[in-house]
Amino acid sequence: MKARSHHEDEQHLTEQLGATGLRLTPQRQQVYDVLRHKRDHPTAEEVFIRAKKTMPEISHATVYNCLDALVKSGLARQVTLDRGATRYCPNMHEHGHFHCDACGTVFDVDLPAQAMPLPKGFKAEHFDIAIHGVCPDCDQKK
Amino acid sequence: MKARSHHEDEQHLTEQLGATGLRLTPQRQQVYDVLRHKRDHPTAEEVFIRAKKTMPEISHATVYNCLDALVKSGLARQVTLDRGATRYCPNMHEHGHFHCDACGTVFDVDLPAQAMPLPKGFKAEHFDIAIHGVCPDCDQKK
DNA sequence: CCCGCAATTTAGAATTGTTCTAAATCTTGA
DNA sequence: TCAAGATTTAGAACAATTCTAAATTGCGGG
Structure with a gap:
């Protein structure tokens, strides 16, 4: 994981948002900081709660x-895992998500960069790989 | 796809449910029939609507x-795709789901039976692969 | 064959997660 | 400085799912 200075970070945000026709606002900065600070795949609600700690006036709709x-x-x-709330992840490196059915933790797992062969004519834009199972800790405790 | 007689089907259901300590009820039969009849990955709500056609008294909670x-x-x-309602699929063959961002259709796609290497100690039970992109039809229409 | 228990179903309320709305505020470029 | 457009806000509205308590069902034992 490459460290990034606050300034570089801000510039990166501005660029990426700008390319989509969006502005960098204090709220977007804050939400991004929350995601980067604790990478435990929080739900929108959790992001809302954390963001409020340093930006008490932020609203629910703004977080979304x-x-x-x-x-x-x-x-x-x-x-997205199961029927629960959607979670968010600032890790843009290619990876999948391992969900421990015992403790509920979501782990980022590296994936072999393999071409996924699709039927003729299908154009893939994005892959989402979710794995359910038991993490090492929970497996031992059994 | 191997065809199955109604009788074999019922027996299969009874067995599979029984192994989990559950009974085969008319409602479960009906919900299963709905899934098998039109394999378009319906949401619980859609299953509810279809099931009611031949079993008008069935309730929402029962469908869930x-x-x-x-x-x-x-x-x-x-x-599960994005933030929308969860969909259901009676195809238990190993496969992934291709979601067309243009028309919204969900396609079953075969996956190469590849071992997904996981970090030490993780025990995988189940994989879910979702692919976003554009299907051949929508790609042509562009 | 009937009984009692446990599983299941039911309607509807409650809860949770997400989106919408209209008004206020902030930017940005002319 | 101003107008236009983007963004934020609070709260209502909507959608998806779960819960609850009572009624029903169906199997195993007597």
Whole structure:
């Protein structure tokens, strides 16, 4: 994981958002910071709660707006598992998500960069790989 | 796709449910029939509407219960894409789901049976592969 | 064959997650 | 400085799912 200075970070955000026709606002900065600060795949609600700690006036709708903006600009990914709330992940490196059925934790897992062969004519834009199972910790505790 | 007689079908259902400690009820049969009849990855709501055509008294909660029962027993799979409602798929053959961003259709796509290497200690139970892109039809129309 | 228990279903309320609305605020470029 | 467009806000509205308590069903034992 390459570290990035605050300034570089801001510039990166501005660029990526700009390319999608969006602005960098304090709220979007804040939501992005929340995602980067604790990469535990929080739900929109969790992001809302964390963001409020340093930006108490931020609203629910804004968090959804910001998350959507980040996703559209390629700064974050949605992670959907089961029927629960959608989670968000700022790791844009190619990876999948391992969900531990015992403790609920979601882990990023590297994937072999393999071409996924699709039937003729299908144009893939994006892959989402979710794996369900038991993580090492929970497996041992059994 | 191997055809199955109604009788064989019922026996298969009874067995699979039984192995999970569940009974085969008329409602579960009906929900399963709905899934098998039109394999377009319906949401719980859509299953509810279709099931009511031949079983008008069936309730919302029962449809969720039946779908859960089928999933637990390995007779159907959940398909979660984006933030929308969860969809259901009676195809238990190993496959992934291609979602066309243009027309919204969900296609079953065969996957190469490849071992997905996981970090040490992780025990995988189940893989879910979702692919976003454009289907051949929509790609041509552009 | 009937009984009682546990599983299941039911209607509807409650909860949770997400989107919408209209008004206020902020930017940006002319 | 101003107008136009983007963004944020609070709260209502909507959608998806789960819960609840009561009624029904169906199997195993007597």
